[in-house]
Amino acid sequence: MLIDSHSHLEMPEFRKDLEEVIQRAKTSGLEYIFTVGTEKRDWNRALEIAHSHPSVYAILGVHPHNAREIDEETYPTLRKLCADDKVRAYGEIGLDFYRNLSPRDIQLKRFREQIVLAKEFRLPIVVHDREAHQETLEILKSERAEEYGGIIHCFSGDYEMAKECIEMGFLISIPGSITYKNAGGFQEVVRQIPLEALLVETDAPFLAPVPFRGKRNEPSYVRYTAQKVAEIKKVPFEKVAEVTTENAVRVYRLK
Ligand SMILES: [Zn+2]
Ligand SMILES: [Zn+2]
Numbered sequence: 001m002l003i004d005s006h007s008h009l010e011m012p013e014f015r016k017d018l019e020e021v022i023q024r025a026k027t028s029g030l031e032y033i034f035t036v037g038t039e040k041r042d043w044n045r046a047l048e049i050a051h052s053h054p055s056v057y058a059i060l061g062v063h064p065h066n067a068r069e070i071d072e073e074t075y076p077t078l079r080k081l082c083a084d085d086k087v088r089a090y091g092e093i094g095l096d097f098y099r100n101l102s103p104r105d106i107q108l109k110r111f112r113e114q115i116v117l118a119k120e121f122r123l124p125i126v127v128h129d130r131e132a133h134q135e136t137l138e139i140l141k142s143e144r145a146e147e148y149g150g151i152i153h154c155f156s157g158d159y160e161m162a163k164e165c166i167e168m169g170f171l172i173s174i175p176g177s178i179t180y181k182n183a184g185g186f187q188e189v190v191r192q193i194p195l196e197a198l199l200v201e202t203d204a205p206f207l208a209p210v211p212f213r214g215k216r217n218e219p220s221y222v223r224y225t226a227q228k229v230a231e232i233k234k235v236p237f238e239k240v241a242e243v244t245t246e247n248a249v250r251v252y253r254l255k
Pocket of ligand 1: 092128129153154
């Protein structure tokens with residue numbers, strides 16, 4: 001049993017064959033898939049997919065890329081949508097200082113605001129942090145994000161950062177890039193993080209693991225990531241599947 005803790009099934013890449021993609025995930029042993037609606041135009045579609053598939057749950061919020069699009073209607077809309085029982089976390093929110101698609105000052109402001117909002121919704125948060133480790137940690141601490149905790153998705157920090165996040169009650173989610181040839185440093189970080197703090201994710205359609213690198217990613221490929229984690233930590237694949245599933249069930253309150 002496996003869970004893909006983070007994907008984007010509402011994205012256009014899945015428009016043609018979504019049913020097959022979800023079926024393939026089932027066949028390869030995935031119990032649940034979490035799909036993240038990152039901007040206004042994707043929220044309803046993410047919820048629709050979750051409602052029409054018992055194995056799919058939704059996560060809604062405004063991605064740092066879209067932070068500058070937030071207006072007076074955004075939070076009231078999210079307040080309504082997030083009351084849905086199929087929504088199990090708020091996100092992805094955070095900072096992307098690599099692409100800077102929204103100005104940095106706006107990203108910082110909206111990240112803080114959305115942590116407050118998620119607490120009001122009583123939802124754990126899903127954090128996106130790209131080349132903004134220090135600022136991400138500072139904001140998580142100063143906004144007291146540990147009250148509801150959550151997930152650092154596509155984790156790319158060092159072991160020290162992972163430790164600080166885990167102490168705040170966050171789980172560390174590992175994407176397919178762990179399988180890449182140049183991922184030696186990242187693999188060493190993952191080796192040190194206890195399995196009890198790890199999740200696996202695809203971030204599909206992005207970041208396909210080897211042997212699909214460069215192709216469209218999909219939830220069923222999460223097993224290649226779990227396999228690599230097992231290899232790095234020298235534990236059986238079944239153990240990684242079991243513990244990461246338990247972790248996801250806990251943070252997303254599935255049972
Ligand atoms: Zn992300
Ligand atoms: Zn994502």
